[in-house]
Amino acid sequence: MGFEPTEYNPYDFANRRHIGPSPSEMEEMLKVLGVGSLDELIEQTVPEEIRQKDTLEWGPALSERDMLHFMEAVAAKNKPMVSLIGQGYYGTMTPPAIQRNILENPAWYTAYTPYQPEISQGRLEALLNYQTMVSDLTGLEIANASLLDEATAAAEAMTMAQRVSKSKQTGFFIDENCHPQNIAVMKTRAEPLDIEIIVGDPEKDLDPARVFGAIFQYPGTYGHVREFSPQIAALHESQALAILIADPLALTLLRSPGDMGADIAVGSTQRFGVPLGYGGPHAAYMACKDAYKRAMPGRIIGASIDARGNLAYRLALQTREQHIRREKANSNVCTAQALLAVMASMYAVFHGPEGLKAIAQSVHRKTARLAKGLESLGFSVSPEVFFDTITIEVGSLQGVILNAGVANGVNMRKIGNDRIGISLDEKTYPETIEAVWQAFGGDMKDDSSRNREYRLPESCLRTSEYLTHPIFHMNRAEAEMTRYMRRLADRDLALDRAMIPLGSCTMKLNATAEMLPITWPAFSDVHPFAPAEQVEGYSELIDDLSQKLCMITGYDAFSLQPNSGAQGEYAGLLTIRAYHIANGEGHRNVCLIPTSAHGTNPASAQMVGWKVVAVKSDDKGNIDLDDFRQKAEEHSANLAGCMITYPSTHGVFEHTVRDVCEITHQHGGQVYIDGANMNAMVGLAKPGEIGGDVSHLNLHKTFCIPHGGGGPGMGPIGVKEHLAAFLPGTHETSDGPGPVSAAPYGSPSILPISWAYCLLMGGEGLTQATKVAILNANYIAKRLSGAYEILYTGDNDRVAHECIIDTRPLMEEAGISVDDVAKRLIDCGFHAPTMSWPVAGTLMVEPTESEPKAELDRFCNAMMAIREEARAVADGTMDKENNPLKRAPHTMEDLVGEWNRPYSREQGCFPPGAFRVDKYWPPVNRVDNVHGDRHLICTCPPMEAYAEAAE
Structure with missing residues (x-):
């Protein structure tokens, strides 16, 4: 008696980790679409003229076991030493409870940016704790919820000072005792903006009358601890601003920047429990005087109230940000280091x-x-x-x-x-x-x-108190700490709970096997300026990942330095700018950008000193080629380049992309292709082969680095050969463009995630993932097309990897806004798709390849039920104001409290799509955004303050 052999391929097992629909489910979905195969769908969707001719091939895909074994061998080539190098990076003990329950917990690392506050209350509270910690330690009234790293935070502070200073000077003084990488990044930022940098001794070389601001390191890079009050007072007499780069651990013993009179403080919270990681990711902080809060870059968490008057948190003062103000924004920053800021805040709560x-x-x-x-x-x-x-x-x-x-x-x-x-x-x-x-x-x-x-x-010596709020005095028994972190996680809806179908944001699987290596000491305990012979493992990883990204994109060289997508845009434009200058064409400063582009695009162009010229979209949402050609001809003498997204931000593969590139090149410009939608291209088309000169890739999207509640991110840039010499340097580079981030490779400790993804999937698997992403998007578009209009489609009525659902008729017919739809989806157990972008009043849906058919159907059922509820409002069957859409989201308090609504509790709390047993209950009702901005509270106040605000 024997056993029949079982066919088992470990590669298929690993591959299926990322591809949601099973083969049989794909067959059912293809029938709905009326096509016989996945390849037939791709032929109908992706224009033949841009399809790549070669396949992605770098050897066989690895099983999870083989991948981890291989990466262990690579990691072993690193030689982690006890690092006493300092320079802004220090050894730190990550409390195991925080490592396990935050850093390694998908409830925290798979969450999205908290734009939907009702389902983000846990991470919002943790980030408010972070802001309170920073504000207390720095002695300044308001702090943001983190920036990318200390050096870029210093550069942001410099440009912020220029915006708000009443001094008309163009000079900026930098303390020669600042860390070298901080000085280098500030110089990079200053040069395109015509800011004159003066580096010197604060006691001898600072002339307040010559500058709009000055920055000092506290303590200095060589250890000096100085009192800067005299310099700060002198700066204020000349209407200039004072900035301190301050070590938060030192501030527990030393006088705060606010006590010295500083206007802005920045620094890194890395040593609050966040591993070295060869340079990142680490959460930088920024704090400032209350008078400057509307000029501060980055996200700010504020307290407000919900529809019942209960305390609720939200993102405050968003009108400052790039997605609204575009080229007039305070900064192009659209990513924080949320996950790392949460770790740092928990470190403060823990201790x-x-x-x-x-x-x-x-x-x-x-x-x-x-x-x-x-x-x-x-x-x-x-x-x-x-x-x-x-x-x-x-x-x-x-x-x-x-x-x-x-x-x-x-x-x-x-x-x-x-x-x-x-x-x-x-x-x-x-x-x-x-x-x-x-x-x-x-x-x-x-x-x-x-x-x-x-x-x-x-x-x-410090005499002022700090961390006085009760949260920093809670019982620190591990049981209580673990329960606190669990309570916060349970208030959020992350990818481990449900699909997050955000258009352009690509919320896909962050596989556990890919996440494991980031906490291995061989990767996490390495200083960014360790000698080259001690980081051979990192060198192998970075070189091989760069080669694979070149193969995927059709570019010739990559820089892994930019540590966010926005930083990638900025670095890419700096590269183009340096190329023009080297060719004697530094006067080229006009950038053509479609009106549908991400808000970061025009903001990034402004940061390199360029003028933004908007290009129209046609009726189908594509770039208006006639308008583009006219603008290119009009600005031919000064055209620096264009910034486009492909597939378009409307979720369509445009046929004119090669024409756009050719027109730009004819007029002497360079083409920047935004990599936000690369999840629709990997294995099918290469931006470097369709006319792109430079692109950034969001590794935190297409290549599986998790979003972490709003960061970390990585935005490496690929360039064609003629631009390779102009990629970002380091603080030790003497020629060419300077660095755009503190560490040479940005946030390298999360690069193993993307490398592992490529190794697990292989070229064939990555291509299959792209095809299934397109399948899933078209399946949703087809299923919803009877209830909603799909705003833009390409050939054969197909969409790319995302589609725009037009919800504006609901407003016209029933007064139901896109915001109402988004909040009702919470009742169904979903994070809403991207709201009102790129078209106001619509939802942009991107299911990714990770979602199985059952989850796609659950979402479609929820959306169709919402459409029926809107019809009921329109025909008078439901009250126009007191209905499930207007009252959404419904909380547990609604379920058990007094019920005087003209619809049932079941209809309100258990709509189609919602699970009966595993129902997600939002912790608050709809948050009042207007109240939050009118009563701005951005630190943890005593509870009585909330009661007063609610009156």
């Missing part, structure tokens, strides 16, 4: 003010002991007072000492040719200090019990 202060004191005492030991060995240590960083004069012994440190497992910072920098942190053990002494020629034991001296400057 509380006493715990953070104790950590800071411990770090400082260890540094003081280290300095004392080095002085006893005869070395000159500076400065005299410091927090966690010292600089040692070593002369010609520099190389010997650094090598001895490496031999002892310790990296120190090389400064010039005769100095060494050392920065300690909470992970520094006595053995680390002893290893440093040994590298300097000493043989001593570190006795922490006997050496407890402090070398903090008396003039800078």
